[in-house]
Amino acid sequence: MTTAKICGLRAPDTLDAAISGGASHVGFVFFASSPRHLSFDAAAGLAARVPGHVGRVGVFVDPADDLLEPAIGAGRLDVLQLHKTAPERIAAIRARYRLPVWAAVAVKARADLDAARPLAGLVDRILYDAKTPEGATLPGGMGVRFDWGLLEGIAHPAPWALSGGLDAGNVAEAIHGTGAEIVDVSSGVESAPGVKDPAKIRAFLKAVSAA
Template identity: 45%
Template sequence: MSDMKVKICGLSTEDTMEAALDAGADMVGLMFFPKSPRHVTLSQACRLADMARGKAEIVALTVNMDPDGLSRINELVKPDIFQLHGTEAPEACAAIKVMQGTKVMKAVPVAEKADLEQAHYYDIVADWLLFDAKPPPGSELPGGNGVSYDWTLLKDLDLQKPFMLSGGLDADNVREAIRQSGVTAVDVSSGVEREKGVKDADLIRAFVAAAKGV
């Protein structure tokens, strides 16, 4: 059994959630961000979370969301982890963790080595760090853009908390990404889609198999 943790993010249908769970995904991400093609309503999210509960960790992805919004998701969807994918400060991460009583994963956008510096501030308060590629200029989405960065930047990164590689991964390059970065956890969204926002069950299976077969 591989120790590699795999997160499939931006799931929005029951058949692709089933595919992710059957394939052995460790974490499944639900996106609460109306600008994204992967956005789910609270009622959709509740159905999908019920399928995943007890089989994989449920991650609710939000972007600079207000406390009321977070509380509502927490109450209805009951995620294990809130993934904060905006410009939330370390203090905000700490507050959300306490107020919601969940784990917190903080996304850190990366384009060059200097971008990793801020990870140390979040390392103190978050349970997970997710290193995603900086969005291309003009993009309204903080993630899921299918762009990548120099994976070797994460090699020998000295953090207390577990961290995850995200950005531009797919079944064809994930093994190389793991080899170059030395990470023990990977996250994919657009890399398992046949068109923007539409996940593909076969691509999900192929990605999990490739990542865990390292």
């Protein structure tokens, strides 16, 4: 059965929609350039609303320890999701904080999948995400998708999740085409950048459960 992570949540009503709709994970973004960025106080308030059966995922871009430490505490994080982070740094973060680590691999062409190989044994899950356009300031959350057929026949070095350009209209196709265990959505359930829509969240989760 495929489960879903709703990423970039910033408000109680949308967090509640994700939880009541059956999300397995909720994502809190700690990256100042993102419209989904959370302060530590905001993260603490949201984290307190998350029941124990739902994983709290902190999303970071090559983070320093002076960001990770307070974010883990404020967000009561269960998982660290790392973007644009070198394997050596991933290993150091995992060893220091002793939390499960998901590492994003940005995909546009089949050769991009080679970046997953050095992550074997280093990460608990690989997040295959769409590579953002040249010059983009954000590593994800831009509604870009990649050709899911690129994953066909790939020997995955770790459990994995699928992200990039998903929404209620295409997530069933993505699940059937890839066999993803977890699908991850952000912009696909928004009415504007950083503004989640409770109805879109519910529709996405309904489509996942029906797939």
